Amino acid sequence: MQIIQYLINGISIGSVYAIIALGYTMVYGIAKMLNFAHGDVIMVGAYISFCVTNYLGLPAIVSIIAAMAVCTVLGIIIEKLAYKPLRGTSSLAVLITAIGVSYFLQNAAQLIWGTAPKNFTSIVTFKPFSFADGALVITGEVIITIAASVLIMVGLTLFTGKTRMGKAMRAVSEDRDAAQLMGINVNQTISMTFAIGSALAAIAGVLLCSTVPTLQPTTGSMPGIRAFTAAVIGGIGSIPGAMLGGILLGIIETFSKKYISTEFSDAIVFAVLILILLVKPTGLLGKQVQEKV
Amino acid sequence: MKKVFAIVLAAAMIAAMFAGCGSGSSADAGTIKVGMTGPLTGGAAVYGTAVEAGMKIAVEEINAAAGDSGLKIEFKSADDEHDGEKALNAYNTLKDWGMQFFAGCVTTAPCLSVAPQAVEDQVFMMTPSGSSEKIANTGSNIFQMCFTDPNQGANAALLVAEKEMATNIGIIYDSSDDYSKGLVDGFKTKGAELGLNIVCETSFTSDNKSDLSTQVTQCKDAGCDFVFLPFYATEAAQVLTYANKIGYEPTFFGCDGMDGVLTIDGFDTALAEGLVLMTPFNPDAEETQDFVSKYKDMMDGVVPNQFAADGYDVIYSIYNACVATGIDGTTSAADACAKLEEYFATYTFDGLTGSGMTWDAAGMISKVPAAVIIENGKYVAF
Numbered sequence: 001m002q003i004i005q006y007l008i009n010g011i012s013i014g015s016v017y018a019i020i021a022l023g024y025t026m027v028y029g030i031a032k033m034l035n036f037a038h039g040d041v042i043m044v045g046a047y048i049s050f051c052v053t054n055y056l057g058l059p060a061i062v063s064i065i066a067a068m069a070v071c072t073v074l075g076i077i078i079e080k081l082a083y084k085p086l087r088g089t090s091s092l093a094v095l096i097t098a099i100g101v102s103y104f105l106q107n108a109a110q111l112i113w114g115t116a117p118k119n120f121t122s123i124v125t126f127k128p129f130s131f132a133d134g135a136l137v138i139t140g141e142v143i144i145t146i147a148a149s150v151l152i153m154v155g156l157t158l159f160t161g162k163t164r165m166g167k168a169m170r171a172v173s174e175d176r177d178a179a180q181l182m183g184i185n186v187n188q189t190i191s192m193t194f195a196i197g198s199a200l201a202a203i204a205g206v207l208l209c210s211t212v213p214t215l216q217p218t219t220g221s222m223p224g225i226r227a228f229t230a231a232v233i234g235g236i237g238s239i240p241g242a243m244l245g246g247i248l249l250g251i252i253e254t255f256s257k258k259y260i261s262t263e264f265s266d267a268i269v270f271a272v273l274i275l276i277l278l279v280k281p282t283g284l285l286g287k288q289v290q291e292k293v
Numbered sequence: 294m295k296k297v298f299a300i301v302l303a304a305a306m307i308a309a310m311f312a313g314c315g316s317g318s319s320a321d322a323g324t325i326k327v328g329m330t331g332p333l334t335g336g337a338a339v340y341g342t343a344v345e346a347g348m349k350i351a352v353e354e355i356n357a358a359a360g361d362s363g364l365k366i367e368f369k370s371a372d373d374e375h376d377g378e379k380a381l382n383a384y385n386t387l388k389d390w391g392m393q394f395f396a397g398c399v400t401t402a403p404c405l406s407v408a409p410q411a412v413e414d415q416v417f418m419m420t421p422s423g424s425s426e427k428i429a430n431t432g433s434n435i436f437q438m439c440f441t442d443p444n445q446g447a448n449a450a451l452l453v454a455e456k457e458m459a460t461n462i463g464i465i466y467d468s469s470d471d472y473s474k475g476l477v478d479g480f481k482t483k484g485a486e487l488g489l490n491i492v493c494e495t496s497f498t499s500d501n502k503s504d505l506s507t508q509v510t511q512c513k514d515a516g517c518d519f520v521f522l523p524f525y526a527t528e529a530a531q532v533l534t535y536a537n538k539i540g541y542e543p544t545f546f547g548c549d550g551m552d553g554v555l556t557i558d559g560f561d562t563a564l565a566e567g568l569v570l571m572t573p574f575n576p577d578a579e580e581t582q583d584f585v586s587k588y589k590d591m592m593d594g595v596v597p598n599q600f601a602a603d604g605y606d607v608i609y610s611i612y613n614a615c616v617a618t619g620i621d622g623t624t625s626a627a628d629a630c631a632k633l634e635e636y637f638a639t640y641t642f643d644g645l646t647g648s649g650m651t652w653d654a655a656g657m658i659s660k661v662p663a664a665v666i667i668e669n670g671k672y673v674a675f
Contacts, residue, residue, distance in 0.1 A: 002514055009506050054559050115338040117527040119534070119560035128538055137539040212504050213534045214527050215559070218336060222503050257507040262496050263468050 001135045006258050007251065012142040014250020015149035016211060019204040020227030021234065021242035022156060023197035029237035030173045030193045033091065036098040037078060038201055039224015040105035045071045045202030046209040046219060047113055050120055060123035067202040075198025076191050084187065102221070109217040117216040120209035145207045152200060153243045160239065165192060173237070226253075229269065233276050235286025244284060324365045324622045325615055327352075327608065328387035330407070331399030332375035339553070340600050344399045344421050345370045347597065347604030350587050355612055362616045366608070373398060377406030384410060392416070393626045394615075394633075396607045399600070401425045401471055408435050415627040417634070419611060421603035424549075425471050429656040434630050436637060436656040438603045438610070438646070439573075442472055445548055446479025446523065448662035449571055452675075453519070454487040458544055458569075462491045463517030465508045465532065467524045469498040476523035476548055493517055502528055506535050513541045522547045526554040533564045544569065552599040555670060562670040569666045569675055573646035574602035577672045581645055599646065606644035614640060 020042060027035045045067040052063035082101050086094050124140035131138075160166035171179040172189045180186050208223055209215050226249060234245025249269060256268040276284065329348060331341030352368040359365045371387055373380035380403030384395065395411055395418040398404045404423035411418040412432030419436040420428060426441045440448070453459055464480070467473035477494075484491060493515035495508045509532055512520050520543050522529055529551045536542070547554070547570040554570075555562050576585050576596050584605060588597040611633070615621075618632045642650045647660035665672040 005510060006507065009510065013504055013506075050559060110334070115334070115336060116558065117339075117530075118558040119530045121559055121561070122534075128540070130540065134540055139538045141538075211506075212531060213559075214503070214531050216336070216527070219503070222500060253501075253504075254507055257501075258511065262501075262508060263498050266498075266501050 001132055005136050006254050008136075008138060008142055010251035010254030011247055012139075012145050012211060012250070013254065014230075014247035015145045016204060016208045016246075017223065017227045017230045017249055018149045018243045018246025019152060019200055019207065020223060021231040021246045022152065022239065023200045023204070024228050024231040025234075025236055025239065025242040026156075026169075026193055026200075027197050028231070030169050031083070031190050033083065033094045034098060034228070035083075035194075035197070036095070036224070036228075037101035037105055038197065039220035039222075039227070040102050040109075041071050041075060041078075041198050041201040041220070042205040042208065042224065043109060043215075043217060043220035044074060044105060045205030046120060046215050047109060047118075048202070049123075049206045050118055050209070050215055053121060053123075060125075064123065064203065064206050067206060068199045071198040071202035071205075072195045075194040075201070079191055079194040084190075106217045106221070113217070115217065117214050120213045120215045122210040122213070123206055124210055141207070141210045145211065148203060148207060149243065149246070152203070153239060156196075156239050165189070169193060226269070229273050232283055233273055235280075235283030238283070238285045238287070241283055241285035248284075321622045323359075323363055324367045325394065325612075325620065325624075326367045326369070326390070326392050326622070327394045327396050327611060328369050328371070328384075328390065328392035329395070329397040329399075329604075330371045330373040330380050330383040330387070330403065331397055332403075333370065333372040335374040335376075337375040337400055340422065341372070341375075341399045342592075343598055343600040344604035346588060346591050347421075347584075347601035348396060348608050350584065350591065351605045351608035351612075355608070364612070364616055364621060366612060368608075373403045375400050375403060377402050379403075380407050381410060388414065388416070388626075393620075393622075393624065393629050394611050395419075396421065396604070396611065398423060401428065404428045405431070408432065411435065415630045417611070417626070417630040419607050421607045422600050425475060426657070433654070433656065434634050436652055437658050438607050439549065439599075439658065440660075440662070441657050442475025443479030443482070444657070445571060445662070446476040446481075447483035448479075449476070449521070449523075449546065449548060450480045450483035450487060450489060452571070452662070452664055453484075453521075453546065454489060456675075458546070459519030460490060461493075461515070461517045461519065462489055463493040463512035463515060463520040463543070464491060464495070465505070465512065465520065465522055465524075466494075466496050467499065467502065467528070468496040469500070470524065472550060473524045477521075480521060480523065497528075505531050508532075509535050509541065510539070512543070513539065517543055519544045519546065522551065524548075525550040526552065526557060529554050530557050530560050530564075533568070534561075537564050546570070549573070549599050555667065556596055556598070562667075565667045566669075567667065569664055571662060571664045572599050572672075573660065573663055574599040575663070575665055575672045575674065578674070584645055602645040606642075606646050609644055610640075610642045610650075613642065 023038050048067040048070045049063040052066045126140045128137050128139040168184045168189050230245035230249040231242050234241030253265050257265045333341045352366045356365045371383035373383050384407045395416050401423045404420050408431035421438045424439050424442050429437050466477045493512050495511045545568045549572050551570045552572045614636050618636050620629045637652050650660040664675040666675040
């Protein structure tokens, strides 16, 4: 019974990583850049949701919509102001800019909301399910998180596979110049990607803080790095890969905390990353791309 | 055009340098200069700003009532962002300003980086809240206002044994934090002496503390009816929230770092009901009300925590000692340091964080440990 409890905890936190990893993977797949500010957009989303429920007294669902709206706009603004001017320059310049944006967001949050941590009120109100006299407890957050991540993954797969915009995204991801020649508006497509990624970040922020209630300006950074790892394990650029990587990472983390050491869980997670990359350099579900000379 | 601009700028800089020199060391006999550094911005700012505000209240009170002895305080604070190097720079800036007494730092790591310099300079240093044993052990002129960590951990174990609070004890601690480790060491050593039954010991690090559900579940599985949480309020709120979710209800017991758990924005204080914590300062007690109301006026209605009270006590202990030993604004920092060091050996001080406080030869404080229990969202003496 114990092992099932830890497995469920692992899948739950892993699902949050998966949703964050989806944001990384989409932006990487289409814009070919690592958006390190993604973790901080999560934090902004959580703060918006916190303010709407705690200060305005509105219901949780309104707060999620508000958080998604704000993050979407924020994502588009970041892309337009910070990343678009650098399109075509070296990827290193973009990477450094992304780190700068991350610091900017953290410090802005510190100015707006202060440094004292806030305690996020969970959006889930129904009671946990208890089995076997309380030996196995499944909280409402676990169910909502897992359901949300599966829904999002299915939705995104359908979106990129079936819709016009989704097809444009895949085309840009495959060959940006050719896509442009075919009449696809590349800038608009990339903005759209950032908008979707940031909206996902808002959902991830709300779910993350519902599971782990501490909300402070640095809340997004560690989960952001873990989710990035998850995206790499799964094969960056691949949507099911992000999902698989996230859940796998959550389970590995929880099990190594339980059975090996609570202190070395990070070391173990990253050791697994190295092992997987040694065996499959493109990640579990990543595609091998032949470089043509 | 650019050249002219550059010359103007350069001239302005030189002028600024001289301006800085000129206003440096004007000593006024009736005013002693006290400086402090603390994290006024950054992740630990909640502690730095609390200490700073507590000190400012003490300074205002003293200056308003300076008629008795005629001695006033000039106070200056500087930001160290909880960083050792920045703390040392801030300390040097304060020294250039003419600081006679150093009432900092707030957090342990900056204290450890500044203390050796204070020993070398022979500047009297008293940290309000740096609780590592290493701080006081740096030199004979370094003093502490709060308990050392192992000392507080031992006191916690003593209290648990005396009140028979536990049969199966669980411990969750932050292995990357000196404060948390010191408390656990003290608790375990004393607990072993007293025959406390520790059945589960688990930890986390600053990098993976964002999810503590595994650690709480471990304590639950081990059947702990008492869980010792020697860390800060932020993580405590997380543990309490998760324990409530899975219906786990042991007695939770925290140390002074947990002070402030009730004032976390958005935290449901009902979850902290029955929590016991060691803290020398009770904002709901009658004798602290004057300070509490002044602090609330200054900090937009925030209730002061133990850090603020420690800061307040540091200023008063230094000031009272100065009055008693005849130190004034013209005494050099090194002379003042020698006098205070001698005076503190036999000094007994009553303040907000306890009465009859004394210091040992190393500069560590001795005071009666106090604990409170949270009932109906308020601290009640335990």
